[in-house]
Amino acid sequence: MCYCHRRWRTPAREGNKMDIHMLAVIRDPSERAYLEQTLGALCRAEDVITLQFACTLAELGRAAIPPPDLVLLSPSLQQDSLLEFGEALRAVCGGSPVIVLAHDIAQLQARQELKLGAVAYLVNSTLGREQLRQVVPSVVSAMRQCRRQMGDQAHGKVVLDAIADAVISTNARGSVDYCNPAARRLLNLSLAQILDMPVNELMVLHDAKSQSKLEHPVLQVLASGEVVRVGGDCVLTRPDGIELMIEDATAPIADPDGRVRGVVMVFHDITTARELQAQVDHLAWHDFLTGLPNRFAAQRHLNQILEQARADDAPLAVMYLDLDKFKLVNDTLGHAAGDALLVSVASRLRACFRVVDLISRQGGDEFVVLMAPGTSRLDATHAAQRISAAVAAPHEIDGEQVHIGCSIGMALFPADGDSGDVLLRHADTALHAAKAGGRNGWRFFQPELLSNAIERRQLENGLRQALGASEFELFYQPKIRLSDGALCGCEALLRWQHPAWGWVDPTRFIRSAEESGLIIPLGRWVLRQATRQAQRWQHAGQLPGAVAINVSALELRQTGFADYLSDCLRRAALDPAALQLELTESALMRDMPGAQALLQRLKGIGVSLAIDDFGTGYSSLSYLADFPIDILKIDRSFVHGIDHAVSRRQTLLRAVLGLAGSLSIAAVAEGVETVQEADFLNDAGCPQGQGYFYSRAVDALTFERMFLAAPAAAP
Numbered sequence: 174m175c176y177c178h179r180r181w182r183t184p185a186r187e188g189n190k191m192d193i194h195m196l197a198v199i200r201d202p203s204e205r206a207y208l209e210q211t212l213g214a215l216c217r218a219e220d221v222i223t224l225q226f227a228c229t230l231a232e233l234g235r236a237a238i239p240p241p242d243l244v245l246l247s248p249s250l251q252q253d254s255l256l257e258f259g260e261a262l263r264a265v266c267g268g269s270p271v272i273v274l275a276h277d278i279a280q281l282q283a284r285q286e287l288k289l290g291a292v293a294y295l296v297n298s299t300l301g302r303e304q305l306r307q308v309v310p311s312v313v314s315a316m317r318q319c320r321r322q323m324g325d326q327a328h329g330k331v332v333l334d335a336i337a338d339a340v341i342s343t344n345a346r347g348s349v350d351y352c353n354p355a356a357r358r359l360l361n362l363s364l365a366q367i368l369d370m371p372v373n374e375l376m377v378l379h380d381a382k383s384q385s386k387l388e389h390p391v392l393q394v395l396a397s398g399e400v401v402r403v404g405g406d407c408v409l410t411r412p413d414g415i416e417l418m419i420e421d422a423t424a425p426i427a428d429p430d431g432r433v434r435g436v437v438m439v440f441h442d443i444t445t446a447r448e449l450q451a452q453v454d455h456l457a458w459h460d461f462l463t464g465l466p467n468r469f470a471a472q473r474h475l476n477q478i479l480e481q482a483r484a485d486d487a488p489l490a491v492m493y494l495d496l497d498k499f500k501l502v503n504d505t506l507g508h509a510a511g512d513a514l515l516v517s518v519a520s521r522l523r524a525c526f527r528v529v530d531l532i533s534r535q536g537g538d539e540f541v542v543l544m545a546p547g548t549s550r551l552d553a554t555h556a557a558q559r560i561s562a563a564v565a566a567p568h569e570i571d572g573e574q575v576h577i578g579c580s581i582g583m584a585l586f587p588a589d590g591d592s593g594d595v596l597l598r599h600a601d602t603a604l605h606a607a608k609a610g611g612r613n614g615w616r617f618f619q620p621e622l623l624s625n626a627i628e629r630r631q632l633e634n635g636l637r638q639a640l641g642a643s644e645f646e647l648f649y650q651p652k653i654r655l656s657d658g659a660l661c662g663c664e665a666l667l668r669w670q671h672p673a674w675g676w677v678d679p680t681r682f683i684r685s686a687e688e689s690g691l692i693i694p695l696g697r698w699v700l701r702q703a704t705r706q707a708q709r710w711q712h713a714g715q716l717p718g719a720v721a722i723n724v725s726a727l728e729l730r731q732t733g734f735a736d737y738l739s740d741c742l743r744r745a746a747l748d749p750a751a752l753q754l755e756l757t758e759s760a761l762m763r764d765m766p767g768a769q770a771l772l773q774r775l776k777g778i779g780v781s782l783a784i785d786d787f788g789t790g791y792s793s794l795s796y797l798a799d800f801p802i803d804i805l806k807i808d809r810s811f812v813h814g815i816d817h818a819v820s821r822r823q824t825l826l827r828a829v830l831g832l833a834g835s836l837s838i839a840a841v842a843e844g845v846e847t848v849q850e851a852d853f854l855n856d857a858g859c860p861q862g863q864g865y866f867y868s869r870a871v872d873a874l875t876f877e878r879m880f881l882a883a884p885a886a887a888p
């Protein structure tokens with residue numbers, strides 16, 4: 174066995190040094206000595222040349238790790254063992270360049286015929302210092318450059334194989350010359366089926382809106398040499414006929430002279446994301462249970478038809494409809510039957526009207542009908558008769574006949590009001606009069622019905638006095654982590670105990686405070702109280718999470734709101750993270766750009782922001798992406814009975830939770846009343862809940878006793 178390992182090493186120095194690993198397949202000791210001598214002479218101070226000898230296949234295997242920069246084949250090897258070595262070399266040294274040495278010209282020619290893949294054939298006798306000095310470095314440097322490029326390519330291939338985006342590239346004629354695994358999966362074809370296929374046959378594209386065929390972006394790039402992007406309306410028809418929505422970016426591959434020699438296209442499937450977005454957009458303007466337009470769609474439509482009615486000087490009618498004793502249906506037949514009844518009523522209402530009339534579900538068992546311009550009082554009366562008869566006919570629910578009546582209030586434009594808000598309010602007033610009059614009938618609005626205006630004024634005066642007389646109190650309702658029932662925050666809710674009237678219904682007095690503008694001083698009082706209380710609990714290390722307060726649209730629009738908030742936090746010495754502001758969607762939607770700037774400012778102060786009552790308003794997640802929102806509070810009407818609601822409603826809830834999650838917005842379900850609802854919400858991925866199932870809002874002391882003393886004891 175003859176194996177030798179020789180290394181010339183001199184201190185390393187920066188500069189153009191040689192650092193070469195050579196393998197010499199040489200058996201003859203004199204030839205080895207000659208080579209060592211030549212290399213020794215060739216070596217300069219800064220060079221590091223490693224020389225290994227091998228003459229058996231086993232030695233070859235060991236010497237080839239790492240692959241040598243250069244292989245020298247001995248002149249004295251016999252032709253047949255040279256052949257054997259040639260093959261072994263190819264196997265173990267891969268792409269290492271080979272220089273074949275020969276004793277003379279004749280041997281050289283014979284060896285050339287062996288086609289060993291050598292890069293040079295040298296006659297041994299001429300092998301001298303100068304020749305090696307010229308040949309070796311240039312061969313080695315070419316080899317290294319080649320390896321680096323192959324390394325880059327290998328790295329690129331690993332990346333392209335791993336990424337989720339589909340990538341294809343084509344040559345300058347638009348035929349596919351590369352396709353990564355994601356593209357093969359997306360196109361549902363094998364590599365062999367894809368390669369060489371003209372790209373416009375492989376991927377037939379059309380526009381989803383116009384249905385017209387799209388010129389393939391690869392062909393556009395080949396024609397223009399510019400990057401082309403296809404937006405979200407591009408539909409790809411795969412060779413198997415399946416249609417997918419894709420988004421893509423396509424770019425030219427240019428050679429160093431700038432000539433386009435191919436195109437690379439990166440694309441991905443957005444079908445599911447589009448479907449989810451469409452569902453959520455639909456939710457923005459439609460009621461999730463009946464599929465009817467929701468109250469925001471009704472408001473928008475009313476404003477539009479009022480403009481038209483004004484322009485044409487035509488009357489129109491607004492109807493408010495509420496089912497009579499609907500609660501009884503829920504209580505006796507169950508919530509699912511109640512849902513089915515609402516769907517049945519909705520379809521009958523739709524059948525009663527023309528397409529120009531809009532029927533919306535306002536929430537609960539309330540519906541609104543907006544009869545198009547040109548509707549007279551008589552037309553409205555006939556419509557009310559039609560509706561009453563249609564709703565009163567028995568409904569088949571779960572094999573049972575269910576009877577229900579309805580009450581209707583109507584207001585006419587221009588006689589009963591000339592703005593949408595006033596008309597809706599007056600139709601509602603008429604509805605209450607119809608209910609008070611014994612139900613199952615209809616009433617038109619009359620100014621006398623406004624006699625309760627006096628009651629409203631009393632309420633307003635009472636509010637004014639209450640502010641100075643400390644009649645308000647903050648109650649706290651816990652927010653619970655659904656996975657383990659632990660307390661994770663609370664909402665502060667305003668309560669008013671009047672010395673003579675007792676506890677006043679919060680919806681009544683808050684509406685009155687908003688109408689009279691008293692909500693501004695009231696909101697400031699809430700902010701002061703809540704920050705002080707939160708500081709006490711935070712200081713005692715008792716409260717996990719934040720104390721949330723409600724901020725009305727009017728407060729939010731006050732210019733000094735953010736300053737006042739900072740001031741309260743500073744005076745109370747409260748960490749802003751312990752305070753959360755709950756804002757309604759409608760407050761934000763009124764002035765989107767203004768709201769965005771304000772919310773950024775509030776976030777800058779350090780408080781967290783929640784959207785209240787989500788699911789009843791615009792419910793458009795698209796604005797959530799633009800606003801710095803931390804929490805989404807899903808409205809109780811969405812949550813109520815969700816465990817046995819129709820699957821469409823459940824799917825929508827899951828879609829909302831999924832999209833909120835993808836925007837990193839936490840969700841809190843409001844109005845959780847039963848263990849089944851809590852379990853369903855937890856399974857659906859909703860992190861937090863709030864509602865009577867856990868606790869009503871209670872005063873601060875009771876809250877401390879129930880939750881803060883033993884936070885883990887939540888039900």
Ligand SMILES: Nc1nc2c(ncn2[C@@H]2O[C@H](COP(=O)(O)OP(=O)(O)OP(=O)(O)O)[C@@H](O)[C@H]2O)c(=O)[nH]1
Nearest residue numbers: 495496497498499500501503508511512537538810
């Ligand atoms: N099944 C079902 N019930 C709902 C839904 N939304 C609200 N409700 C219930 O509908 C009922 C509405 O009751 P109200 O209109 O206040 O009272 P009512 O029993 O109809 O009585 P009157 O209106 O006074 O005739 C409440 O019990 C709500 O809980 C829903 O989406 N599905």
